[in-house]
Amino acid sequence: MIISSLPLTGAVFNGNYLWSVAMNLAWNELVEHQLGGSATIKTEDPALRQLVDRLNTAVFNQDLLDPAAYFVRSGIGQKDVLKAREDLLRERDVRQSLLNDLTLQPLDIFSYARFGKKLSWKSSFSPYSGRFMGESVGAFRAKDVTAPGLDLLDYDPSNPEKTVLRLHSDNGQDEVYLLGGYTPGREAEMTERVRRSEWPNAQRLNRIDAVCVPNISFNVHREYSSMVGQQLINPLYPDAIIARMESDTSFTMNHEGARVEDEAVITLSRSAAPRIRKDIRFETPFMVVVKQQNNDLPYLVLGITNTRFLEPEEG
Structure with missing residues (x-):
């Protein structure tokens, strides 16, 4: 593509x-x-x-x-x-x-x-218990990091967030890039880096190295x-x-x-103005004003900004 x-x-x-x-x-x-x-x-x-x-x-x-x-x-x-x-x-x-x-x-x-697309890895992996942001997550790790199908394209031991890892599919048609150091707003910048495919700091993986990746679903x-x-x-x-x-x-x-x-x-x-389904919810701060129909003055006014006035969900 x-x-x-x-x-x-x-x-x-x-x-x-x-x-x-x-x-x-x-x-x-x-x-x-x-x-x-x-x-x-x-x-x-x-x-x-x-x-x-x-x-x-x-x-x-x-x-x-x-x-x-x-x-x-x-x-x-x-x-x-x-x-x-x-x-x-x-x-x-x-x-x-x-x-x-x-x-x-x-x-x-x-x-x-x-x-x-459905792809199988060229390298062999096994299920593993990993961590992400301090929480335990399902993950997988490489059985042999030196086998074909794994490329370490960027790595700095003093700054692990710079890590870029590439995983190959077994048919050689697809590849998955994992780029550390993501922060919101950098999507285009980091995707452009993959598109340019310039990796001057690529390194060889050795048998003592470990590769562990979180599962995604x-x-x-x-x-x-x-x-x-x-x-x-x-x-x-x-x-x-x-x-x-x-x-x-x-x-x-x-x-x-x-x-x-x-x-x-x-x-x-093109037939007429479309009938668009309205999905009306109050899921952010809102007000409640209660009054008699024939009276301009309300008898209750609420400004809801948190859940303390709301009933907890049953069950």
């Missing part, structure tokens, strides 16, 4: 940053095959403009991706959705998909992308809620409004290998 620039569009979930490729593939498919090569939105919000700019400039050379790893489709109306579902089931072994509950009006547009659903309801500026479809934009990403990494499953869907409504 070649990235011409690194305008990442990731987000933070439970304090951890995540970016994955499916939404960019879906966006590229939408722009190239449905919108005539251009897409922006009618907004004065600088954050939304930046997001669209990044989606438009994160250019992937799709021809360099493993054809067996990705699936993209776009179309108009429910007939094309059903065709995409059939193609997906025929070409991929999937049980659930964001296409399953996708229902469109005859003029509505959709774009869908799915990316999946998560499933994340992301809704691009700020984009929903935005009107596109596009000469082909000047009435199009983004009705749905979301992704599902799962990732596991352990002593056996790593697996990523990533899918994204975008829909544009």
Whole structure:
């Protein structure tokens, strides 16, 4: 995969940053095959403009991706959705998909992308009890650090956070980089370092060395809620409004290998103003004002900033 620039569009979930490729593939498919090569939105919000700019400039050379790893489709109306579902089931072994509950009006547009990879390590690892930020976690360690499949690309014994380790898949097609010293906001900088692939401080691993890596496992659903309801500026479809934009990403990494499953869907409504589901919650500080209907003066006012006035969850 070649990235011409690194305008990442990731987000933070439970304090951890995540970016994955499916939404960019879906966006590229939408722009190239449905919108005539251009897409922006009618907004004065600088954050939304930046997001669209990044989606438009994160250019992937799709021809360099493993054809067996990705699936993209776009179309108009429910007939094309059903065709995409059939193609997906025929070409991929999937049980659930964001296409399953996708229902469109005859003029509505959709774009869908799915990316999946399963890799086994070239090196041999065994389960291990590790630690992360002072807490015990599941991990895996190398049985033989001198065996092929492990590269120590950067290491400074006085500053272990500079460590960069590369793990190879057994088929030689994929590689996983682990970079120490991550802090929020450095995602593009550190990813660019991998892309440049310049490692002047690479070192050889010796038999007395140890390599231990934490296990990773998560499933994340992301809704691009700020984009929903935005009107596109596009000469082909000047009435199009983004009705749905979301992704599902799962990732596991352990002593056996790593697996990523990533899918994204975008829909544009052209039939009428889309009915957007409202999810109303009060999960941050809020106020309560209670009054009689025929009286302007309230008889109770609360300002809730913590949980001391709230009931604990039962069970």
